[in-house]
Amino acid sequence: MRLDSVIFGGGAAGLWLLDRLSRDGHHVVLLESGALGAGQTIASQGIIHGGMKYSLSGLLTRSAISIREMPAVWRDALLGHATPNLTRTRLRSDCCYLWQTDSFSSRVGMLGARIGLQVKSESIENNERPAALADVFGTVAKLPEQVICPASFMADLANQYRDRILKIDAKSGLKFKLGSPGEVESIRLTSPVDGSKLELQPRQVIFTAGAGNAKLREMVGLSGAVMQRRSLHMVLARGALPVLNGHCVDGAKTRVTITSDVDDEGRTVYQIGGQLAEDGVKLEPLALAERARAELADVLPNLDLADVEWSTYRVDRAEGATGNGSRPDTIQVLCAGNVTTGWPTKLVLAPILSQEIASRASSPYVSAEFDSTPLASWPRPEVASLPWEESDRVWWALPEASFAPVRRAA
Numbered sequence: 001m002r003l004d005s006v007i008f009g010g011g012a013a014g015l016w017l018l019d020r021l022s023r024d025g026h027h028v029v030l031l032e033s034g035a036l037g038a039g040q041t042i043a044s045q046g047i048i049h050g051g052m053k054y055s056l057s058g059l060l061t062r063s064a065i066s067i068r069e070m071p072a073v074w075r076d077a078l079l080g081h082a083t084p085n086l087t088r089t090r091l092r093s094d095c096c097y098l099w100q101t102d103s104f105s106s107r108v109g110m111l112g113a114r115i116g117l118q119v120k121s122e123s124i125e126n127n128e129r130p131a132a133l134a135d136v137f138g139t140v141a142k143l144p145e146q147v148i149c150p151a152s153f154m155a156d157l158a159n160q161y162r163d164r165i166l167k168i169d170a171k172s173g174l175k176f177k178l179g180s181p182g183e184v185e186s187i188r189l190t191s192p193v194d195g196s197k198l199e200l201q202p203r204q205v206i207f208t209a210g211a212g213n214a215k216l217r218e219m220v221g222l223s224g225a226v227m228q229r230r231s232l233h234m235v236l237a238r239g240a241l242p243v244l245n246g247h248c249v250d251g252a253k254t255r256v257t258i259t260s261d262v263d264d265e266g267r268t269v270y271q272i273g274g275q276l277a278e279d280g281v282k283l284e285p286l287a288l289a290e291r292a293r294a295e296l297a298d299v300l301p302n303l304d305l306a307d308v309e310w311s312t313y314r315v316d317r318a319e320g321a322t323g324n325g326s327r328p329d330t331i332q333v334l335c336a337g338n339v340t341t342g343w344p345t346k347l348v349l350a351p352i353l354s355q356e357i358a359s360r361a362s363s364p365y366v367s368a369e370f371d372s373t374p375l376a377s378w379p380r381p382e383v384a385s386l387p388w389e390e391s392d393r394v395w396w397a398l399p400e401a402s403f404a405p406v407r408r409a410a
């Protein structure tokens with residue numbers, strides 16, 4: 001099958017790009033080796049950052065510059081006023097809150113954040129505070145940062161492009177035929193379900209497979225050492241918790257970033273990141289859960305944590321290498337031969353990555369309507385499960401002053 005482009009990897013980056021290239025008239029197919037978004041997108045907090053995290057130093061960093069236009073881009077897509085059409089993507093919250101503790105560094109951090117912010121924050125009256133922040137120290141500000149459910153975002157795009165998204169077996173059902181390193185002539189696929197074969201002949205190949213990009217690059221004769229991973233150890237808390245989406249600032253850092261969702265049994269689930277998840281990489285899950293409980297008790301003093309259950313998950317951020325292992329300022333794109341490799345660095349930057357890759361892609365050469373009939377019987381990937389919906393996840397209750405937590409089933 002002759003194609004303009006083949007995209008590998010159906011997380012935020014690949015799916016946004018699939019929409020863009022399809023709308024540009026390209027004959028494009030996306031290949032996914034696992035579940036859509038398995039890796040980072042499904043594990044992310046879904047915050048459509050407007051630059052707050054990057055403005056905490058009080059400086060207008062490159063990250064803050066590239067990110068500050070993004071809330072409007074996403075807002076328009078979520079409303080159906082711009083493409084991609086994300087009107088079926090579930091919005092968890094229309095805003096995030098910024099709060100502080102009474103420590104000196106936290107007060108300074110709040111001041112620095114609000115001066116340096118590239119999105120306008122708005123102080124709110126005590127009676128407008130969400131319940132979780134009713135009694136916290138000092139000012140609470142509201143940020144125009146929406147929070148989406150990443151699973152519904154991927155399902156939304158996958159449903160629109162189902163005919164162009166294929167499940168592959170990247171270990172034993174994928175072979176590249178190369179003209180030279182980085183010059184892909186064809187891609188040979190063996191179906192993971194019935195062993196049937198498919199040959200794709202794309203003009204360009206695009207890797208948006210997150211951490212999978214390194215291996216894919218090696219398969220086409222390019223270096224995999226252009227990627228870095230930065231680890232996180234995230235915390236989950238579930239129970240009768242008040243919904244909260246926001247950041248507690250401390251100095252130039254976000255001490256915790258909390259986003260909320262509701263699980264199938266009606267419990268609120270907190271997904272907790274920020275500095276806690278950076279520091280938590282060195283801790284065992286149970287020790288991190290204990291640490292998280294102490295952090296929450298400190299930053300949200302009136303929260304009742306007695307019946308809350310805890311869990312944790314480890315996940316790596318996969319990005320273009322920066323040389324010193326620090327966070328890249330913005331998206332990363334590498335081109336060699338007819339292969340393009342991209343990392344968005346943040347979910348929110350997927351539109352910029354798409355724009356960058358689409359602007360380099362030459363106009364479609366297959367001029368007829370895209371006909372997906374040859375792909376009709378090929379298996380399709382599912383959307384990955386949200387971390388708290390994984391069937392084998394273990395939750396702990398942490399009884400007060402007990403070091404023998406009760407293990408509970410998922």
Ligand SMILES: Cc1cc2nc3c(=O)[nH]c(=O)nc-3n(C[C@H](O)[C@H](O)[C@H](O)COP(=O)(O)OP(=O)(O)OC[C@H]3O[C@@H](n4cnc5c(N)ncnc54)[C@H](O)[C@@H]3O)c2cc1C
Pocket residue numbers: 008009010011012013014031032033034035036037038039040041042043044045046047048049170208209210211212213216232234273315316317342343344345346347348349
């Ligand atoms: C805990 C956490 C919280 C975050 N929170 C936020 C946030 O709130 N806001 C924000 O803007 N950003 C956030 N990020 C960053 C954001 O999640 C990532 O930058 C973004 O999701 C990366 O998307 P991606 O499509 O490049 O990669 P991924 O989401 O990792 O997707 C890669 C896809 O490629 C597939 N794949 C892998 N190998 C192959 C192969 N060989 N062939 C085919 N397919 C393959 C995988 O199965 C997967 O579907 C967070 C990241 C983490 C880890």
